Amino acid sequence: MQVMENLVRTTVGMSTNIVWHECSIGKLERQNLLMQKGCVIWITGFSGSGKSTLASMLNRQLHCRGHVSYVLDGDNLRHGLNKDLSFKAEDRAENICRVVAKLFADAGVICTASLISPYRRDRDACRALVPDSMFIEVFMDVPLKVCEERDPKGLYKLARAGKIKGFTGIDDPYEPPMDCEIVIQLKDGKYQTPKAMAEQVVTYLEENGYLKA
Ligand SMILES: Nc1ncnc2c1ncn2[C@@H]1O[C@H](COP(=O)(O)OS(=O)(=O)O)[C@@H](OP(=O)(O)O)[C@H]1O
Numbered sequence: 001m002q003v004m005e006n007l008v009r010t011t012v013g014m015s016t017n018i019v020w021h022e023c024s025i026g027k028l029e030r031q032n033l034l035m036q037k038g039c040v041i042w043i044t045g046f047s048g049s050g051k052s053t054l055a056s057m058l059n060r061q062l063h064c065r066g067h068v069s070y071v072l073d074g075d076n077l078r079h080g081l082n083k084d085l086s087f088k089a090e091d092r093a094e095n096i097c098r099v100v101a102k103l104f105a106d107a108g109v110i111c112t113a114s115l116i117s118p119y120r121r122d123r124d125a126c127r128a129l130v131p132d133s134m135f136i137e138v139f140m141d142v143p144l145k146v147c148e149e150r151d152p153k154g155l156y157k158l159a160r161a162g163k164i165k166g167f168t169g170i171d172d173p174y175e176p177p178m179d180c181e182i183v184i185q186l187k188d189g190k191y192q193t194p195k196a197m198a199e200q201v202v203t204y205l206e207e208n209g210y211l212k213a
């Protein structure tokens with residue numbers, strides 16, 4: 001690190017001689033304008049567990065209440081920003097840490113990231129990137145058997161037939177959270193509707209002060 005005329009030049013990774021610029025508008029001002037607290041809602045679970053369904057319904061509910069929200073979906077990110085990444089463990093880790101949810105949350109947006117994110121250490125690394133209490137981890141506690149029966153894209157069938165290698169839950173691991181903010185699970189022995197799942201998350205946001213400045 002070098003200091004020259006009040007400018008601090010530094011090196012981060014491969015970026016040399018870079019200087020951090022402070023913005024004149026801070027997080028609190030953005031929060032007051034939007035009347036909400038930016039945060040990351042991180043939805044993790046098997047393929048077919050309902051991550052995208054919950055993300056979509058949740059964002060519809062937030063939008064209807066006048067909140068600014070955005071969805072980052074693993075499948076969608078892999079169509080662009082993350083298209084160079086495979087499903088091997090190190091690429092899944094890179095896939096997750098490249099997710100720009102932190103920036104959205106800093107901008108004041110309620111940002112939903114919906115990714116399998118199978119490894120605990122990768123999710124914890126993401127949590128560590130955002131300030132305290134801005135990271136809300138949601139676990140889709142849906143057994144593999146149910147996800148496999150749903151199989152809306154036919155991927156489990158292909159994985160069972162050995163046509164997709166390293167498929168989460170079949171021949172690749174999934175580590176459920178040990179302690180997360182929200183667990184979506186059976187209620188009265190039945191799966192909740194997408195509307196009820198989204199309401200559970202909205203209630204959490206309301207009770208924890210995210211839906212006001
Ligand atoms: N090998 C393997 N394992 C798991 N999933 C696979 C695989 N290959 C392709 N797909 C499809 O990719 C979607 C998951 O992408 P993610 O970016 O969320 O995965 S990860 O977080 O990097 O593990 C996942 O989408 P969802 O069903 O929405 O979870 C699948 O459609």
Ligand SMILES: Nc1ncnc2c1ncn2[C@@H]1O[C@H](COP(=O)(O)OP(=O)(O)O)[C@@H](O)[C@H]1O
Nearest residue numbers: 046047048049050051052053150152192193194
């Ligand atoms: N709460 C639910 N009850 C019943 N079916 C659901 C529910 N949530 C999702 N599904 C269905 O399960 C399948 C997988 O959902 P999806 O949201 O695509 O999962 P993921 O994003 O985790 O792969 C879809 O066919 C969807 O309609």
